[in-house]
Amino acid sequence: MKTFELPPLPYALNALEPFISEKTLSFHYGKHHKAYVDNLNKLKEGTEFEDASLEVIMLNAGGGLFNNAAQVWNHTFYWNCMKPAAEVNNEPATELLEAIVKKWGSFEKFKEAFSVAAAGNFGSGWTWLVTNEKDELEIVSTSNADNPLRNDKEPLLVIDVWEHAYYLDRQNARPNYIADFWNIVDWEAVSARY
Numbered sequence: 135m136k137t138f139e140l141p142p143l144p145y146a147l148n149a150l151e152p153f154i155s156e157k158t159l160s161f162h163y164g165k166h167h168k169a170y171v172d173n174l175n176k177l178k179e180g181t182e183f184e185d186a187s188l189e190v191i192m193l194n195a196g197g198g199l200f201n202n203a204a205q206v207w208n209h210t211f212y213w214n215c216m217k218p219a220a221e222v223n224n225e226p227a228t229e230l231l232e233a234i235v236k237k238w239g240s241f242e243k244f245k246e247a248f249s250v251a252a253a254g255n256f257g258s259g260w261t262w263l264v265t266n267e268k269d270e271l272e273i274v275s276t277s278n279a280d281n282p283l284r285n286d287k288e289p290l291l292v293i294d295v296w297e298h299a300y301y302l303d304r305q306n307a308r309p310n311y312i313a314d315f316w317n318i319v320d321w322e323a324v325s326a327r328y
């Protein structure tokens with residue numbers, strides 16, 4: 135049987151400070167993300183998905199198997215949307231930037247709209263920048279483990295708005311966590327997906 139491993143974090147646990155603390159990353163990556171990987175391995179045992187890829191499970195399974203597979207995928211994607219603040223470009227590459235300006239009027243207005251969506255995403259979930267079926271940019275909020283690939287939308291950027299992503303640093307102040315997030319978005323990686 136295939137066994138999934140916790141993918142390595144693309145930077146050190148303290149690399150996103152002061153915006154995301156080492157303590158948050160050590161719990162979020164080392165406990166939450168790891169638990170999703172462990173649960174996924176347990177739950178797929180003896181099912182038709184025993185040897186399936188993560189994407190196949192995420193797109194086709196239901197219940198706990200889907201939840202854990204999608205959470206593994208979502209967290210890996212989230213880690214790869216961020217980078218230490220000292221290394222990030224402050225804006226997307228030309229092609230993506232032009233598409234953002236076309237859709238929202240300016241890069242600042244896009245960030246505002248995304249922040250409002252993320253702050254208003256009720257309960258636990260994820261807020262995404264995606265390209266939709268018509269290849270247009272769209273901001274999408276999903277609940278719990280859900281992922282836009284299930285609706286034929288291609289993720290470019292995501293923020294985790296589950297409380298475990300920010301409670302140790304910001305307690306209930308999700309908007310502060312979202313404001314911090316903009317300092318560590320890896321626009322180079324996001325642009326490369328467009």
Ligand SMILES: [Fe+2]
Pocket residue numbers: 162166209294296298299
């Ligand atoms: Fe999370």
